[in-house]
Amino acid sequence: MPTVIVTQSNGQVVSVRLVSSDSTETTVEPVAVELAATSSEVEATTEVKTAPNPIAAEPKELAWAAGSFVVLFVILRYFLFPKLKKGMDARYADIRNDIDGAGSVKAAAQSDVAEYEKALVAVRAEAATRIDAARQTVDAERTAALTEVNARIAVARADAEEKTAAARAAAQGQVAAAVAQVATKAAELASGRTPDASVVQAAVASAMESAGSR
Numbered sequence: 001m002p003t004v005i006v007t008q009s010n011g012q013v014v015s016v017r018l019v020s021s022d023s024t025e026t027t028v029e030p031v032a033v034e035l036a037a038t039s040s041e042v043e044a045t046t047e048v049k050t051a052p053n054p055i056a057a058e059p060k061e062l063a064w065a066a067g068s069f070v071v072l073f074v075i076l077r078y079f080l081f082p083k084l085k086k087g088m089d090a091r092y093a094d095i096r097n098d099i100d101g102a103g104s105v106k107a108a109a110q111s112d113v114a115e116y117e118k119a120l121v122a123v124r125a126e127a128a129t130r131i132d133a134a135r136q137t138v139d140a141e142r143t144a145a146l147t148e149v150n151a152r153i154a155v156a157r158a159d160a161e162e163k164t165a166a167a168r169a170a171a172q173g174q175v176a177a178a179v180a181q182v183a184t185k186a187a188e189l190a191s192g193r194t195p196d197a198s199v200v201q202a203a204v205a206s207a208m209e210s211a212g213s214r
Contacts, residue, residue, distance in 0.1 A: 183203065
């Protein structure tokens with residue numbers, strides 16, 4: 001059944017629209033007629049059309065939203081998320097490799113330090129051994145030099161003592177001869193005769209020995 005929608009302005013009909021049940025709308029040219037002051041003189045059926053609700057969604061809009069959500073989910077699930085996960089896995093692998101590399105470098109550095117300390121201990125031990133060997137060599141050379149010097153000193157001392165003894169014996173012989181000569185001369189002057197030379201030498205030797213023992 002068609003519906004008549006009449007638009008009025010200042011008591012005059014501005015436009016008349018016929019709306020049928022199949023959503024077709026027909027506009028009729030306005031008729032300039034005077035409307036009565038009371039509504040009983042108007043034998044036309046009017047209906048006020050309610051405006052659509054702006055919040056309520058239509059089925060096609062819901063279908064489009066659901067389809068867009070499904071498409072976005074499919075894109076995220078099968079295209080974007082695998083790429084994101086792959087990038088995150090690659091980043092994690094790089095970080096893990098960096099950590100493993102740092103651990104390897106640290107282990108290598110610790111190994112180098114241990115080898116350096118070991119080599120340093122070996123060098124110190126070798127240096128101590130060489131120092132001890134050099135000290136022993138120096139001590140042996142010094143002992144040998146002192147022994148040689150002492151031997152030379154002993155030989156020189158023996159030679160000097162021998163020479164001194166010979167000189168002393170020679171001096172004593174000369175002194176004994178001079179004393180014997182003086183004693184012989186004194187005995188000649190005292191007794192008027194020459195004493196026996198052997199007796200005079202024996203007496204001089206006995207006197208010199210007694211004097212040396214004092």
